[in-house]
Amino acid sequence: MSIQIRLSTTLRDLVPGYDPENGLVFELKEGESSLAARDVARRMGIPPEEITIVMINSRQSDLDGTVNDGDRVAFFPPVGGG
């Protein structure tokens, strides 16, 4: 029961050992099949208020978005360019 995690820029510094190439795998607790994105972040030690952009399986979502077993979640702080 696991979730693929991708982090960007400063959020990487909050998770020791983050692998930029492959991201990391987040394990759900036994019996859990889904979790709010906010809780995924919290359990990884990332304060949700540092997150501005949430994508679940490459779709725009938010911290209330539901993450299911096998999903891919990406968290981004406020960033911009162009």
Added chain:
Amino acid sequence: MFRFLRVNMATKACVFEDIPEEYAGLGGRALTSTIVAREVNPICTPLGPHNKLVFAPGLLGATNSPNSNRISVGCKSPLTEGIKESNSGGQPGGHLAKLGILAIIVEDMATEGEWWQLEISKDSARLVPSPVAGLNNFDAVARLVEVYGKDCSYVTIGRAGEFKLTAASIAFTDRELRPQRHAGRGGVGAVMGSKGLKAIIINPEGGKNHPLVDEEGFKAASKRFAKALTSHPITGKGLAEYGTAVLVNILHEAGGLPTRNFTCGQFEHHEAVSGERMNKLTKERGGEGSVAHGCMSGCIIRCSGIFPDAQGKFKSKWPEYETLWCFGPHSNIDDLDLICTFDHMCDDFGVDTIDVGVAIGVAMAGGGIPLGDGKAVLEAMQGISDGTPLGRIIGCGTATTGRVFGVRRVPCVKGQSLPAYDPRAVKGVGVTYATTPMGADHTAGYAVTANILNCGGKVDPLKKEGQIELSRNLQIATASVDSVGLCLFTAFAILDIPDALVAIVDMLNAKFGWKLTGDDVVTLGQRILSTEIDFNRRAGITEAADHLPDFFSDEPVAPHNTTFDFTPEELQTTFNWIKK
């Protein structure tokens, strides 16, 4: 106090003029577009004597407002055949404003084969033969600095401009006298080359800007604007740390990173060319590299870092996201050092990184360069400076390259190449590409903000709902920002912090004694767009040109398998204040 400088390349007359009434209150893009629309015959040959090249700093240039020293360059574009405003950082914008020169209008042409340079100082302007013709931008500026010194700023074209290639840019020196801020888009460098103007040297000494009508009021408003910029996480921190390259990983994740000439929305080696990697390598290598670097005086955003080579020596400025994208994922190349070399070649030879980088990937699609072959790209790029047939083709940009190599997918609108956001996965910016009078240009209405970045609202990037309105509002706001002389990146703060726009209006009022409101800013933006669109209509570019190439509606792109599904009728509602 304020004046125009009119320069005739045929007679060599350089005349300071009072500002005609009809141009009162205009600056930057508002001024270049109004001058071009009034003075240039829309059906003229862009590289002929009837076109004019206009340089204009913004209304807040050379004040103590942060990030307000941008410069606009206007003309009829040889790339799009429509009106063009191309915008740059660097020092010349602020220096011209300091001299009270609101616009330089370059007219007619020198005798073919002759090269001239324009010297501008407080009380004089004159054309003298240019000894730096034949040199690319970095060598040309180094030689000019030996003669004119370090306190001047410099505007130059490289060999691409001399060859009049339609993707040629105009270079503006940064604070360290490196010619690496460019008015890149639309072939403005070819227009400068066609006139026989190789360089402009601006000596700001003794210049005095327009006195502020309300000095205290200006100071207070400027402070509030600076506070908005420093307190917003993007303008206050994010851009300085990672540059615009931070977008590589985000657009990959969103499925909007065009890969191998727009055949896929994700690039498997995205991390290798990302802002995170650029930041890490810059810090590890140290030396002359630098994270957080401002390209012009008064910049507090500082997005333009310096990338060092493995020995710590200067290699290039941090390439913009668009540059990393087109020489990277779009061309199937994942070597960051190599991409930085291409970036530097573009700056040195004087070409638009976007139109040339996209041309590289399009040439690969047509078999002209092997897919992903960095060495072959290096040779092709060198050909731009050497004037080889392949170099000239690529240097004329994506549309020309696509034609020469018989390519089905040529990502251009009005002859100008699409930047780094797939319009099938970021539909708001697709509306901007299709409709802006500039030809495909993300900066004309950067809907990536609400589509992807959660800045200035939230609009689902994969759906049509709300995109036209989003693009419309951003195109209007951008035209105004480009007229004030502000860096477009200030928009991140303006979109999220209400007082930022109020502070800008307050600064304008305090400087000029005006009584503008926020609504006037919207009216100004609409007026500029109306003027530009009217020029295009008179040039023969109709609403029928406001569409994307049909492969974007024919071919769904992975991973979302969406198409660009706006009808022409829907797109034609974008400028809904213009009567048909």
